[in-house]
Amino acid sequence: MRNMRISVRRLVEFVLRSGSIDNRMASSNRALEGTKIHQLLQKSAGDEYQAEVSLKLERVVDNIAFLLEGRADGIIKGEIIDEIKTTETPMEEITEDFRPLHWAQLICYGFILAETAKLDKVTLQLTYYQVVDEEIKQFQRVMTRSEMALFVDDLLSKYAVWAKMSAAWEMKRNKTIQELSFPYKSYRRGQRELAIAVYRTAMSGESLFCEAPTGIGKTMSTLFPAMKAMGTGKIDKIFYFTAKTITRQVAEDALIEMRRKGLAARSVTITAKDKICFLDERKCEPDHCQFARGYYDRLNEALFDMLQSEEAITRPVVETYARKHTLCPFELSLDVALFCDAIICDYNYLFDPVIYLKRFFAEGPGKYTFLVDEVHNLVDRARSMFSATLRKSLIMQVKRGLDKKLNKRLLNAINAMNREMISLNKKLTELGKTVYVNKEKLVDWNEAILKFTFVAKEWLPQNNQSESQADVLELYFESLRYVAIAECYDERYVTQVTRSHGDLEIKQLCLDPAFLLSEKLKLGDSSVLFSATLRPIDYYTNVLGGEKDTSRMIFSSPFKQNNMHLLVADFISTKYQMRENSLESVVDALFALISGKKGNYLFFFPSFLYLQNVYELFREKYPEVQVQKQETSMDEERREHFLEMFQADNEETLVGFCVLGGVFSEGVDLRGDRLVGAAIVGVGLAQLNYESDLIKDYYNKSIGRGFDYAYQIPGMNKVLQAVGRVIRGEADRGVVLLIEERFSAERYRALFPAHWNHAKTVKNIHEISHEVSEFWQNS
Structure with missing residues (x-):
């Protein structure tokens, strides 16, 4: 039975x-x-x-x-x-x-x-x-x-019928898992140890924080042992959470490799609703969308069809069956996930209090293993997911578009919100400030928002022809998020009221997401949080919901240390007040870096403005060098074109000017001669800002490390990620130049990974040129 x-x-x-x-x-x-x-x-x-x-x-x-x-x-x-x-x-x-x-x-x-x-x-x-x-x-x-x-x-x-199908599949799956061997001929350095640690974590129902540098093969090192634990019956589902589409592709590839070795396991990749929607204008209403109309009447037939034929349910597969059965592809991916063994998706499907997968997590913990990749990204993402903002301009936009005679109930709710905003605006005026911070939640304001959500939910289905519907719907969803965050509000929050450019913004700002993240992680039986850079690991354990006794592991790089020649130019200061004076020195140092070998290089800067200033002077002084730069907003096509320029057989040197922490400083895999060097200008500190200062004050009071937690460690992680673009494989060789006097200070050297202990300090432009030339000659 x-x-x-x-x-x-x-x-x-x-x-x-x-x-x-x-x-x-x-x-x-x-x-x-x-x-x-x-x-x-x-x-x-x-x-x-x-x-x-x-x-x-x-x-x-x-x-x-x-x-x-x-x-x-x-x-x-x-x-x-x-x-x-x-x-x-x-x-x-x-x-x-x-x-x-x-x-x-x-x-x-x-x-x-x-x-x-x-x-x-x-x-x-x-x-x-x-x-x-x-x-x-x-x-x-x-x-x-x-x-x-x-x-x-x-x-x-x-x-x-579905239960028997699931039970039969589970028997088949577990048999293939038990017979499954590691997909590759041998383990890389550190890979076996990581896989063993993940397996133990999954079997013991614990948590693990792990720094696994590029080259270890962390995706396979986590998915393979988690799958083996599933074969014992210890876990029902594996969730692979990540922040980027490219990392989801790597997880899909790892599962394909295991299937080649005989694994039978269903996986689904969940793509964001806006990306996968078939319509030019996403409007999830039966009158507007044929894929929404009658969805549940056709769903079970589609699920049966898909489950009989597919194991790797990727985005193209979801789209194929969604079109075949005229179903919303996003909802179909969620519904088929109930029958899948591995679910690959964005962080927000576990951690976001509004978007999370309610079908799995709303009713309490399950026998799940959470694999959270590139987890250094989760710090900022978590603060964003656990924060919420409402602006007066959106409220007034809705108010102006409504007919006063036909929408009295809705207008009353909106007017109540507006009255609260007027009151808060008066308080700012009385204080003589443009920003006001309150540690407690704004009870009357929150009640007005909650009341609006109730009225709007009643109004929306009855007014689908109204010109105001889109605006009301936008405010409705923004309000739902605000109400959701209000439920999380505690001593780790502040409410920030800001007046700017004629608008008023009220934000519930999460200063410390650790508790909320830990509660989300408890919805699974075990969790492994890992990244190529997780330094210092105690910081990430503290801010991402770990406990004092949570396991931590740091692996060394599997690549030969001498393959990367790391130089520290501490004779140049890039501090904000010194940037104009040091601009020419920075440009000359960058040129010295590329003088030793023709090839492709990336230069990283802490802001677009600084990037632009250096870029203009560099082009003026060295017009013979081919350059391109990251723009403030680049769609996927332009980003791909930017990277396509970095070809291994380029006859002339190409330099890409990029922003630290941007799209080209993480997840970019330019192997071999597609990238031979990089320079990082500055220690990655964000410009002083009000929100970061609030975070600094919070951690100063709680653990006495405000500047470290709000500025230094997040900035240094951007540096580590950017440097990680250079050596991507065992045969790669490259040069890296860190430009900033603070890189020689002990508080920053303490954040260098072990495989950076050969970093060499250079004291002038001539020494940079000499070191680079000698490295490439010896190569």
């Missing part, structure tokens, strides 16, 4: 869902708009109301032992089961048969209660709370245990 664990919600939605996708009906999850209301109703129900009751039942149907589980909102006197639903629908439209899925969920809970408590019958109570008018409507049904048993068994029998 096969075992299958399934939640009541997933069972009901999978078997009974129908109709269309409609983002006008989209909402925050229950935790955002419903939790407080649920708690209020539960508390007001009296002592006989038992709230948030976990329910479990094993039920055998079609030779499958289903473990059916869920959480009832309330049980009254042990025999009435209550399900609370919040809604924006006007009360007069809420009838007993308003949402059949709500009753289906309640019947399942009622049956579990009847079975476990040996009750002949149960009273089912469906409670609707209308959030705009704050009204309650209740419906009751009495059902016998046998009536509910028939209903539940019918649901389970319909799901059994």
Whole structure:
């Protein structure tokens, strides 16, 4: 007999869902708009109301032992089961048969209660709370245990086809995993040790932070052992999270290599909705989009078709089946993920409190292993994901577009938000400031936003022809994010009110994302957070949710140290106040770097303005050198063209001027003679700014390392990433020049990785030329 664990919600939605996708009906999850209301109703129900009751039942149907589980909102006197639903629908439209899925969920809970408590019958109570008018409507049904048993068994029998298919696949998968050997003939230096550490982490249900330099093969070193752990039954799914499309491709390639060795495992790559949408204008409404209209009526047939034929469900595969069955490709990728073993996607599908994969993570922890790649990127991304902003200009834009007679309710909600903003603006004027910081959340402002989301959710489906709909929808989603972040708000936050260029901005700024990240990581059984540069590793462990006893590992570079000639030009200062005076010295040093060998080079700068100043002088002094520069905004086609210029057989020297921390300083793989050298101008510090200063003040108070955490370490990581572009393979050789006097200071030298301990200090332009020439002659 096969075992299958399934939640009541997933069972009901999978078997009974129908109709269309409609983002006008989209909402925050229950935790955002419903939790407080649920708690209020539960508390007001009296002592006989038992709230948030976990329910479990094993039920055998079609030779499958289903473990059916869920959480009832309330049980009254042990025999009435209550399900609370919040809604924006006007009360007069809420009838007993308003949402059949709500009753289906309640019947399942009622049956579990009847079975476990040996009750002949149960009273089912469906409670609707209308959030705009704050009204309650209740419906009751009495059902016998046998009536509910028939209903539940019918649901389970319909799901059994999918359960049997999943169980058969799992047996096949595990057999191939157990027989799977490492895909390559041998391990690289450090690769076996990393793979063993990842396997132990997955099997023990722990966390690991790991610095694995370029060349070790960290993608295979993490995916292969995680897959082996899956074969033991320890984990159900592997999630591979990354910040960049190119890294997702590397993960797909690693799985292909394992399949060549006999692995049977389904994987899906989730592409962002805006990128994969088939429409020129993304509008997820049945009246506008044929791929949204009737989506759930066609979904299961498409899933069955796809799962019978595909293992590597990449973006092109998703698009093929989406077109074949006329389905939204983004939603199809999410739905097929339920049946996949490995899910490759962006960070936000776990960590973002609005965008996260609710079908996996909304109902609590699962038997998942999280592999978080290029995790140094997660620090800034986490602060961004856990922060939220609303601007007065957007609110006024919505207000101006609405007909005052036809949209009174919505206008009242918008006016309430505007009044709060006027009040905050007055406070700025009284203080004589353009920025005001409040440590506590702005309660009245937050309540006004919440009220708007309720009214807007009711308004949107009823006004799909309105010219204002797009603006209202934008404000609605921005407001949902703001409300979501308000739920996370604690002592690690500040609210920043800023007046700038005639606009007013209110931002909930996350200063320290560690706690929120750690809570997200607990949704899995184990996690491995890794990057080529994770230095100092204690910093990343602290800011990314690790604990004091969390495992940490640092591997040395697998490449020969002498393949990279590292020079430190500490006779030049690039501090902001010194830049104009040192401009010519910087230009001459850069030319000295490229004088030893014709080839392709990258120069990195801390800002576009500084880049432009050096670029102009360099072209003026050395017009014979072919140059190109990164622009402030480059689409994918222009970025690809920029990189295509770096060919191994270029007859003349080519120099690319780039920004530290930009698109060309990470994830760029110019192997061999496609790149022979790089220069980093400055230590990567961001310009002093208000938000970074708030972060600095926070860490000064909490651990006494404000400047390190807000400026120095993030800046130095950009330097490490940029240097990492030069040596990409065992045969690569190259020169790197660090230009800035601070690179010789102990506080920066302490952040150099071990394979930089051969760095040589040069004291003038002549020494740079000499060292470079000698290196290439000896090569």
